[in-house]
Amino acid sequence: MAGVIPINVRRTNQNKARERTLQTSKVIPIFLTAIALIFFILMLIVPLVSVFVKAFEQGAGLYYAAISDPIAFKAIKLTLITISIVVPINTVFGLIAAWAIAKFKFKGKNLLITFIDLPFAISPVVAGLIFVLLFSTSYGLFAPLLNAWGIKIIFAPAGIVLATLFVTLPFVARELIPLMEAQGTSEEEAALTLGASGFKTFLFITLPNIKWALIYSIMLTAARAAGEFGAVSVVSGHIRGLTNTVPLHVEILYNEYKFSAAFAVASLLTVIAIINVIIKNIADWKIKQQTKI
Amino acid sequence: MLTKKKIKARYLSFNRNVVIAALLITSLALAGCSTKASEASGDQLGKGLVTLLNVSYDPTRELYQEYNEVFTEYWKEETGQDVTIQQSHGGSGSQARTVIDGNEADVVTLALAYDIDAINKNKEILNKEWQKRLPNNSTPYTSTIVFLVRRGNPKNIKDWDDLAKPGIQVITPNPKTSGGARWNYLAAWGYALQKYGNDEEKAKEFVKAVFQNVPVLDSGARGSTTTFVERELGDVLITWENEAFLSINELGEDKFEIIVPSISILAEPPVAVVDSVVDKKGTRKVAEAYLEYLYSEQGQKIAAKNYYRPRNEAALKEYSSQFPQINLFTIDEVFGGWSEAQKVHFDDGGVFDQIYIKQ
Numbered sequence: 179m180a181g182v183i184p185i186n187v188r189r190t191n192q193n194k195a196r197e198r199t200l201q202t203s204k205v206i207p208i209f210l211t212a213i214a215l216i217f218f219i220l221m222l223i224v225p226l227v228s229v230f231v232k233a234f235e236q237g238a239g240l241y242y243a244a245i246s247d248p249i250a251f252k253a254i255k256l257t258l259i260t261i262s263i264v265v266p267i268n269t270v271f272g273l274i275a276a277w278a279i280a281k282f283k284f285k286g287k288n289l290l291i292t293f294i295d296l297p298f299a300i301s302p303v304v305a306g307l308i309f310v311l312l313f314s315t316s317y318g319l320f321a322p323l324l325n326a327w328g329i330k331i332i333f334a335p336a337g338i339v340l341a342t343l344f345v346t347l348p349f350v351a352r353e354l355i356p357l358m359e360a361q362g363t364s365e366e367e368a369a370l371t372l373g374a375s376g377f378k379t380f381l382f383i384t385l386p387n388i389k390w391a392l393i394y395s396i397m398l399t400a401a402r403a404a405g406e407f408g409a410v411s412v413v414s415g416h417i418r419g420l421t422n423t424v425p426l427h428v429e430i431l432y433n434e435y436k437f438s439a440a441f442a443v444a445s446l447l448t449v450i451a452i453i454n455v456i457i458k459n460i461a462d463w464k465i466k467q468q469t470k471i
Numbered sequence: 472m473l474t475k476k477k478i479k480a481r482y483l484s485f486n487r488n489v490v491i492a493a494l495l496i497t498s499l500a501l502a503g504c505s506t507k508a509s510e511a512s513g514d515q516l517g518k519g520l521v522t523l524l525n526v527s528y529d530p531t532r533e534l535y536q537e538y539n540e541v542f543t544e545y546w547k548e549e550t551g552q553d554v555t556i557q558q559s560h561g562g563s564g565s566q567a568r569t570v571i572d573g574n575e576a577d578v579v580t581l582a583l584a585y586d587i588d589a590i591n592k593n594k595e596i597l598n599k600e601w602q603k604r605l606p607n608n609s610t611p612y613t614s615t616i617v618f619l620v621r622r623g624n625p626k627n628i629k630d631w632d633d634l635a636k637p638g639i640q641v642i643t644p645n646p647k648t649s650g651g652a653r654w655n656y657l658a659a660w661g662y663a664l665q666k667y668g669n670d671e672e673k674a675k676e677f678v679k680a681v682f683q684n685v686p687v688l689d690s691g692a693r694g695s696t697t698t699f700v701e702r703e704l705g706d707v708l709i710t711w712e713n714e715a716f717l718s719i720n721e722l723g724e725d726k727f728e729i730i731v732p733s734i735s736i737l738a739e740p741p742v743a744v745v746d747s748v749v750d751k752k753g754t755r756k757v758a759e760a761y762l763e764y765l766y767s768e769q770g771q772k773i774a775a776k777n778y779y780r781p782r783n784e785a786a787l788k789e790y791s792s793q794f795p796q797i798n799l800f801t802i803d804e805v806f807g808g809w810s811e812a813q814k815v816h817f818d819d820g821g822v823f824d825q826i827y828i829k830q
Contacts, residue, residue, distance in 0.1 A: 315573030316594055333574040415574040416559045417524060430560075433693045434532055435721040 229448050232441035244431070244439035245446065252419045253427035254446070256335060257404050260423065264342045264403045269396055272350025277384070279351070280358030281366070291355075297347045305344050306412025309337060333415035338423060341409040346399045353395035354388055357465075361387055390468070394461040401454045405447055521757055522555045526576035528563035528650055528740070529693040530714045534777040535580070541773060542764055546757065554757055562691030563650030564589075570596070570745065577749050577758040580742040582650020582692075584608070585809040587743050601743040610739035611765035612779035615797055616651075616658040618730040619699065619708040619715045626706045630732050631662040634707060635680035642705035643685055644695040646816075646823050650740070651692035653817060655709040658736040660816075661805045665734060679826035700727070711738065713778035716793070737799040 234241055244250060275294055279287060297305065312319050313331035324331065331337045365387070369379040385392075407425040414421040422430070424447060431440035527535060539556040546554045559566065559574070563582035570576050570590050581587055590596050602609045620628050626639055634641050644652040659681050663674035686704065689695040692714055699708040700718055707730075708715075715729050742762050749755040764770050771786035780794055781787050787794070806812035816822045 310572050313573075315575075316571060316596075318573070321573075330573075330575070332572065333569065415526075415569045416561055417557045417574075418559065419555075420557055433529075433697065 226448060226452075229441055229445050232438060233445040235441075236438045240438055241442045241445075244436075244442035247439075249419050249422070250427055250439075250443055253422045253424050253443075256338065256422065257424045259335065260339050260342050261400050261403045263339050264346055265396060265400050267343060268346055268399050269350050269392070271347070272352075272354060272395065272399075273392070275351040276354035276358055280355050281363050294348050294351050297345055298352075302345060302406065302408025303412060306341055306409040309341055309344075309409075309413050313337065313340075332413045333417070333421060335421060337413035338410050338421060341413050342403045342406050345406050345409050346402045349399040349402065350392070350395040353391055353398065357388055357391045358384075387468070390461040390464040394458050397454050397457045401450050404450055519551070520553045520555070521754055522557060523577045523754060523758055523761060524557045524559065524575060525578050525580060525761075526559045526566050526570055526574060527580040528566055528582040529560055529691045530651070530711050530717070531580060531740075532558070532560050532693075533717065534713075534774065534779060537777065538765070538770065538773050541769060542761055545764060545769070546760065549760075552757070554761075556761070560693075562644070562648045562694075564648045565690065575748045575752070576745050577752065577754050578742060578744055578762055580740070582738075582740050583653060583809060584739070584741050585653075585813045586650055587741060588810065590745070596748075597743055597746045602741060604744075605742065605762060606766060607782050608739060609741040609743060610782075611742060611762075611770065612740070612774040612781055614712050614738045614740065614779055615735045615799055616655050616709060616732075616738060617712045617715050617735065617797075618732065619710055619718060620706065620728050620730055622726055622728060624728055624730065628707050628730055631659055631677075631681075631734075632666075634659070634684065634709070635677055637684075639684050639707065640686055640705040641681060641684040641707055641709060642695050642699045643688070643709045644692055645688035645690055648690045649692055649695075651711050651714070651738075652688075652695075653812075654711075654736055654738045656816065656823065657802060657806060657812060658732075659709075661736055661800050662732070662734050664805065665800075675822060675826065678822075682827055712780075712794075716778040731795045731797055734798045734800065736805075737801045739802075 245254075275290065278284070279291060310318070310332055313321075313324065315321055315324050315330065315332075318324070318332075320331075323329075329336075331340065365383050366379050369383045370376070374382070404423075405425055406423075407429075410423055411426060414423070414426060416422065416426060416430070418430070424443060428440050428444045428447075431437075431443060525535060525539075535556075535558055539558070543554055543556065546552060559569075559576075561569075563586045567579070567581060567586040567589050570579060571593065579587055579590065584602060587597070587601065591599065598604070605611070618628060618634075620626070626633070628634070628639070633639065643655045646652040646656050656678065659678050660674050663677035664671070667673035667677070687698060689698055692711060695708060696710060696714055696718055698704050700722055710718075712729075715727075719727050719729065742765065744755065744758045744762060746755075749758045765774070766782070768783065768786065771781040771783040772789070775781045775786050775790040775793075778793065781790070802809060802812060806815075814821070
């Protein structure tokens, strides 16, 4: 996440001198790059490739069958529904929170930052159990209400959405706060003094400035929402075709000795991860360009 | 010129609008997904379509997959109603837990009677006399506990004695969460009692020695199978007979062998309709039929095909070649029933805690 913080530090002469001495030795950079590359290949590329190898082990026909199986299809559908609810909510919330924290001074600001970080600090299992405690229809805090209205939260899609919402809450805010703090408020102040409305200022000044960081943070949120296992596993009840998300379905297939099918479905999650990395790279590049101007 | 104060005021008023908009969106979205949930769980009668949720334990995945298809057809022929059966599998204890927490199972098909009783502990969710409602203590099929070893039986494991020998690694799940593991534990205990002339202390020593050979306790039977089969950990897996057959079928006879001990326990995995749920959802009729059909010739054959020992004599005869003759004792004979066994052995501070913590 630190990768997108644009630090526009003016290099002092001292720094330049140090750079020059480092560059005179060509062996060290090559050596370090080689170590990084080998590590990268061993830890990332090999496992990623092996997912696809295993997925296609028994041919493309079986791969297609595993993905188009009705229960797998429903798991994919549920994951997509979850993403489509969670991402907009957390984007709006993250924008507001980042805006408030980066551009204003108010009491309790640090407390708010701590609260935003909380889902990162809490183990997903605990996060899931919190929702069981709240929404269990037999002893939960809201049990009388839920029973009176006939609403089911846990062991139903709503619980999965809630758990995912909780776990992915910090991503957008955490991504935007450092960038917005670095950009300061001078541009918005200029726009407002020139008579632009608050909304116009947001639309034409703030939003373009944070556009790429926002896109990347949305991608991160979506990827985590698709991949979340722990919290979702606790509130799901593992009902096939109803409360099974893609990661839970992968586990089921694996436990049923359907290894190729398990990896076929897992490869879908891997594709999301790869798209994510590509968008992050584009975003990083764009942010650098923006801050250069 | 605007003063700084005015700028700030404008800024804040905009901020307020955004907050209101966000709250609106959030509540709309939440309302959206909760209606979706209530639709899913709502009353489905009268639409010619009904949904049953069967909350089951780990190794029955393949059994119910096959049975559900056959029952769906049968029910359509009988009543013209389309029934969709949803399945959920996991460790028997943890599955009972989700029903206690409010998972609305129409029927539970768990590994042992105690877990169904546990559902009733806090609140009466199903009739206390549930086990008397269907024949054979509400267990349409039985199973037993056998050993799975690697091909050629390299450690020469023949009977329960061999599991207590030093240097043998035994794989079994955690009796606290897994029903199968409790059957495993009690089978070993029953063997020791017989061997040492009902000496409880010696039996305790024996079972302790077996559990000292266990390097990892998984939470469910399927997890242990994966540990033994996929991670290739351990010399012997204590497991359900049906689970052992399934591993061999799925992964090849060239890799594993089943060893049948001299004596084992008659494992009775029971089934029950969850009264409060079926009455609320209006699914009692189809839920009861779903369990009763397990006792039919067709249902019994599917059970046998999936390596569960059928109750029906004809079905047992037809599949007799696949079920080895074992000397079986029941939990009532040796332990005085499930609640007694649970209290003595598996509750907190019970015998299992004593022998497993002490090592």
